[in-house]
Amino acid sequence: MSRAARSLKFFAIYLMLLGVGLMLVPNLILTLFKMAPTPEVWIRVVGVLALNIGIYYWYAALSECRPLFWASVYTRALVLMSFAVFAALQLSEPVLVVFGAVDFCGGLWTLWALRSEPFPSKK
Numbered sequence: 001m002s003r004a005a006r007s008l009k010f011f012a013i014y015l016m017l018l019g020v021g022l023m024l025v026p027n028l029i030l031t032l033f034k035m036a037p038t039p040e041v042w043i044r045v046v047g048v049l050a051l052n053i054g055i056y057y058w059y060a061a062l063s064e065c066r067p068l069f070w071a072s073v074y075t076r077a078l079v080l081m082s083f084a085v086f087a088a089l090q091l092s093e094p095v096l097v098v099f100g101a102v103d104f105c106g107g108l109w110t111l112w113a114l115r116s117e118p119f120p121s122k123k
Helices: 003-024 026-032 042-062 066-088 096-116
Strands: none
Touching (some): 003 042, 003 066, 026 042
16 A cells, blocks of 8 residues: 555544544534534534545545545645635634644645655556
8 A cells, every 4th residue: 555545544534533423423523622512414414524535535545546645635725725714704613723734734644645656657
């Protein structure tokens, strides 16, 4: 398994755990991060989406899908930028930026791994 695949696999585990947590005990997760609990279903919807993205990342890692590795670098940077804007506009709690920072750092790890390994040639 390449370093890039390994980085995505670890990030997949993080997303799947976060997704399951948001689906099953969303208010526990929210209060752990000093966010207001909510009776709305949307936080559980976010959990389903996080779980699904985690599953995609897992299978992309297993299949060494480099185009998806590269796409994840860009989209994880977008998550941080978006969450920072939401916090700056007071549309969310500032702690949401922490989740964006985790995404961004995972993207940097994947970027480093992609650049440190030669592109495998097919035989």
